[in-house]
Amino acid sequence: MVPWLILLASLPLSATAGPSKTLGVSPDLLPKYTPSKSGTWKCLDGSKEIPWDFVNDDSCDCPDGSDEPGTGACPNTRFYCKNEGHIGAFIPSSRVNDGLCEVQCCDGSDEHTGVCPNLCKEIGEEYRTKRDAELKIQRAGAKVRASYIAFAHQEKKRLEADVQKLAEEIKVQEKEVSRLRDIAERSESLSQAALEQKKKSPLYQSFLSHNAALKSMQREHAKHLEREKALGLILDTLRTGYNPNYQDMAVLEAVRGWEELAGLPHINDVGKEKEGENKDDTAKQETAPETEEPLEEGMWTADQLQHQLDALLGTDYVSLLLEHEEFIQAPIDGSILFELSSYLPESILPIYEDFKDTLVSWLQKFHVISGGTDGAADSSRAQQAYHDAENELEQLNTEKETKENDVKEIFNIHGFGAKGEWKKLDGTCLEKDTGDYTYEVCLFKEVKQRPNNGGTTFSLGKFESWNPSPDVKPGEPEYYQKQVYKHGTRCWNGPERNVVLLLTCGTENAILTVQELEKCEYEFTGTSPALCLPLVGDQKKAGGSREEL
Numbered sequence: 001m002v003p004w005l006i007l008l009a010s011l012p013l014s015a016t017a018g019p020s021k022t023l024g025v026s027p028d029l030l031p032k033y034t035p036s037k038s039g040t041w042k043c044l045d046g047s048k049e050i051p052w053d054f055v056n057d058d059s060c061d062c063p064d065g066s067d068e069p070g071t072g073a074c075p076n077t078r079f080y081c082k083n084e085g086h087i088g089a090f091i092p093s094s095r096v097n098d099g100l101c102e103v104q105c106c107d108g109s110d111e112h113t114g115v116c117p118n119l120c121k122e123i124g125e126e127y128r129t130k131r132d133a134e135l136k137i138q139r140a141g142a143k144v145r146a147s148y149i150a151f152a153h154q155e156k157k158r159l160e161a162d163v164q165k166l167a168e169e170i171k172v173q174e175k176e177v178s179r180l181r182d183i184a185e186r187s188e189s190l191s192q193a194a195l196e197q198k199k200k201s202p203l204y205q206s207f208l209s210h211n212a213a214l215k216s217m218q219r220e221h222a223k224h225l226e227r228e229k230a231l232g233l234i235l236d237t238l239r240t241g242y243n244p245n246y247q248d249m250a251v252l253e254a255v256r257g258w259e260e261l262a263g264l265p266h267i268n269d270v271g272k273e274k275e276g277e278n279k280d281d282t283a284k285q286e287t288a289p290e291t292e293e294p295l296e297e298g299m300w301t302a303d304q305l306q307h308q309l310d311a312l313l314g315t316d317y318v319s320l321l322l323e324h325e326e327f328i329q330a331p332i333d334g335s336i337l338f339e340l341s342s343y344l345p346e347s348i349l350p351i352y353e354d355f356k357d358t359l360v361s362w363l364q365k366f367h368v369i370s371g372g373t374d375g376a377a378d379s380s381r382a383q384q385a386y387h388d389a390e391n392e393l394e395q396l397n398t399e400k401e402t403k404e405n406d407v408k409e410i411f412n413i414h415g416f417g418a419k420g421e422w423k424k425l426d427g428t429c430l431e432k433d434t435g436d437y438t439y440e441v442c443l444f445k446e447v448k449q450r451p452n453n454g455g456t457t458f459s460l461g462k463f464e465s466w467n468p469s470p471d472v473k474p475g476e477p478e479y480y481q482k483q484v485y486k487h488g489t490r491c492w493n494g495p496e497r498n499v500v501l502l503l504t505c506g507t508e509n510a511i512l513t514v515q516e517l518e519k520c521e522y523e524f525t526g527t528s529p530a531l532c533l534p535l536v537g538d539q540k541k542a543g544g545s546r547e548e549l
């Protein structure tokens, strides 16, 4: 028992002699800094066993330096300051007992007692106040961020609905293109002879006669209108210029007759009329010739005749004839072509059905073809209609593709973020007035510099990417803390202007500072709620899955 007592009593003595054996040891390694029963200790890398007394004896014994955590005796080792009341930190062991107080070690534990004051209480309090304020901002910003994410999902739904609508429109338009192509091909590929044969159709001939008759009527009608106008003028002259004192009955009768026909008051009454007295009669008289018999259904009014007849007369009868032919054509029962469908695999059937009509027309073409040239003039209108329809189809397809890409972009980590939190800010413009200039950052678009007192506005660059550093993984929070805008207006005798925008979490989208670090190299700082990640505790409270909705 006695040797044990001596040993126990000697331990605190040796501990007070030098620094504590665990000085400079980080909390995770503390359990490893205990002596064995025989009073020895193994270096952390296991390479050597040394007496426990050799730990922190200011002499390097272990190859990995692990026996000197609290002194600067071993090169390239770290010293841990506990910093009670604040947060623990590491410093290089070379700074231990060098006579200088380290900022990182607010407890002064890197120097002998009494050398450095312990400031951890004040620093810790200050740190916590600052941190609480930051957390408050982060919490508020995270709420805004959640609304951005909800927006991205709405936007995705909206775009997807648009895409679907466009797909339906495209289907309809494809059928239209196919129909018009068929007509155009038929009219173009028809031999002159075959076309002539078709033109012998009584229906077509009747159309031509109707057309010729209508044209003649139109011409005659125009002539009569001219003539009526001229006669009216003659009679008007007679009406106002004849002398009633001669009592020439033939003239008076002609004047009366014209007045009745043209709805005019008698010339002798014109002067006598007092305002309001005979006005009603006159009005009745004047409107009398305008009341015409009602039109039969489908008949044209004088106005339609004047404005719509030319368009009707310009009808492309050849296209109409071909279209009519296709319209009344019944499927040919028993033909090989139509039986073919029963031999085709199901996957090909819809395509086959779509082009069946075209195929029939082609076969018919080969059947009648005689090597003649086509009637190009007749088919030009059909071609035009076909090309117009095709252009429209192309436009629809482009629009659909654009929207499909937009959908993909929303949740792209290289674009608007994995949760689409940046989509809401696409094109949002933020301004910063620095006195001489106003800087405008349109997110994901362009940065501009506008002089406040007149002058040229320069582009400082167009959006290029998020943080391009190879050390930062796309999708990680750090990735979204930096935006790069490149290829702005070239500086005079210099490079193109460009901007690095450094962002942090904030409740507002704002540009805080603008600096030209080097010629034409700008650094902006700013804040955005899109960077405010939900606090871990808050996320759990909210069920954690809210963002995924």
Ligand SMILES: [Ca+2]
Binding pocket: 054, 055, 056, 057, 058, 059, 060, 061, 067, 068
């Ligand atoms: Ca040692």
Ligand SMILES: [Ca+2]
Binding pocket: 095, 096, 097, 098, 099, 100, 101, 102, 110, 111
């Ligand atoms: Ca020091």
